[in-house]
Amino acid sequence: MYKMMTPGPTMVAENVRSARSIETGNPDLDLDFYDFYKETCELYSGLLDTKNESLILSGEGILGLEAAVASVTEPGDRVLVLDNGVFGKGFADFVSIYGGEPVLYTTDYKKEIEAEPLREYLERDSDFKYATIVHCDTPSGMLNNISVICPLLKEYGILTVVDSVSGMFGNEVKVDEWGIDILCGGSQKTISCPIGLTLVTISEDAKRAMENRKTKIASFYANLLTFQHYYENKWFPYTMPVSDIYGLRQALENIKEDPDILKRHAQIAAKTREALTRAGLKLYAQNGYSNTVTVFTIPGGVKTADILKAMREEHNIMLAGSFDILAGEVIRIGHMGYNCTEENMKETLTALDAVLRKLGVELKSSVEFI
Numbered sequence: 001m002y003k004m005m006t007p008g009p010t011m012v013a014e015n016v017r018s019a020r021s022i023e024t025g026n027p028d029l030d031l032d033f034y035d036f037y038k039e040t041c042e043l044y045s046g047l048l049d050t051k052n053e054s055l056i057l058s059g060e061g062i063l064g065l066e067a068a069v070a071s072v073t074e075p076g077d078r079v080l081v082l083d084n085g086v087f088g089k090g091f092a093d094f095v096s097i098y099g100g101e102p103v104l105y106t107t108d109y110k111k112e113i114e115a116e117p118l119r120e121y122l123e124r125d126s127d128f129k130y131a132t133i134v135h136c137d138t139p140s141g142m143l144n145n146i147s148v149i150c151p152l153l154k155e156y157g158i159l160t161v162v163d164s165v166s167g168m169f170g171n172e173v174k175v176d177e178w179g180i181d182i183l184c185g186g187s188q189k190t191i192s193c194p195i196g197l198t199l200v201t202i203s204e205d206a207k208r209a210m211e212n213r214k215t216k217i218a219s220f221y222a223n224l225l226t227f228q229h230y231y232e233n234k235w236f237p238y239t240m241p242v243s244d245i246y247g248l249r250q251a252l253e254n255i256k257e258d259p260d261i262l263k264r265h266a267q268i269a270a271k272t273r274e275a276l277t278r279a280g281l282k283l284y285a286q287n288g289y290s291n292t293v294t295v296f297t298i299p300g301g302v303k304t305a306d307i308l309k310a311m312r313e314e315h316n317i318m319l320a321g322s323f324d325i326l327a328g329e330v331i332r333i334g335h336m337g338y339n340c341t342e343e344n345m346k347e348t349l350t351a352l353d354a355v356l357r358k359l360g361v362e363l364k365s366s367v368e369f370i
């Protein structure tokens with residue numbers, strides 16, 4: 001097996017893999033499983049400093065984004081889509097699918113969204129049911145300061161939907177303090193489980209918005225209201241993937257027992273950026289660097305595909321290119337969750353140094369994680 005140093009999926013800890021292989025019962029009929037599910041959701045909410053209810057949905061991270069939009073949007077609703085990255089802009093498609101009117105607020109993709117210009121915009125127009133924002137826009141590694149943007153949106157009475165699938169647990173998230181109405185997470189990023197689960201955390205305001213709809217939610221699988229009263233009624237809308245949830249539980253316990261997780265991500269991300277810039281490589285963004293992924297541009301004349309191929313074939317390490325407008329433009333190194341260790345980054349950057357030299361890239365000094 002190769003080492004995945006991609007910005008999700010990550011490598012998976014042995015205790016998580018083992019938990020996924022425990023013998024399973026029938027999650028619909030086994031009443032204990034309802035407790036296990038609820039306790040796992042509460043553990044997750046606790047790690048995000050919130051009293052809001054979280055739900056684990058069977059489906060990859062994208063399902064969480066779609067479920068948030070499907071559940072809140074009614075035909076004709078105006079939705080402010082904060083766009084400074086590929087995932088940021090992508091929310092507009094979901095909004096349109098469910099009949100809403102997405103209004104794009106597009107800013108420089110190399111910079112985080114700034115509060116003051118947004119405030120000026122909202123002074124002129126704040127007639128939005130909710131706004132979407134991506135915490136860490138993974139294709140560019142852009143981190144938005146949701147501790148400022150979400151409270152600002154709430155000031156104007158706008159509900160906030162935040163995609164922190166690749167942001168949370170590597171970057172701070174305080175759901176209640178920052179006024180995040182729906183937070184979307186996924187199993188395969190910093191949580192470091194295999195792919196397959198998404199998590200949504202829903203505020204009372206967001207629940208009210210769903211309950212007070214005049215029209216029905218135009219989905220079953222992406223309808224968050226189908227989980228209402230699941231615990232009291234001992235009824236899930238569909239049969240839960242027990243093994244995935246056993247794995248998730250262990251991964252969340254791992255995070256709980258790792259009080260330095262945020263500090264470690266910050267340190268390793270800073271050292272990674274230093275190592276690249278010291279060698280003369282350029283980071284893609286000008287500010288807003290996420291602690292979970294580092295994105296750099298490729299010196300002229302060298303193809304990203306050649307770097308990725310050599311990393312994989314000669315060093316057994318998988319890095320990622322990017323997609324959409326960034327396809328072929330950048331390389332992404334994931335340092336999230338279980339992967340975020342000094343040893344992994346030393347190994348990765350030493351290999352990258354060798355590959356870049358072999359491909360004839362002129363470096364100011366060696367790419368070295370110090």
Ligand SMILES: *Cc1c(COP(=O)(O)O)cnc(C)c1O
Pocket residue numbers: 008060061062087134136137138163164165166186189
């Ligand atoms: C990974 C990720 C998702 C889930 O989407 P996939 O691309 O299908 O893995 C959603 N949002 C963000 C910001 C992500 O990084």
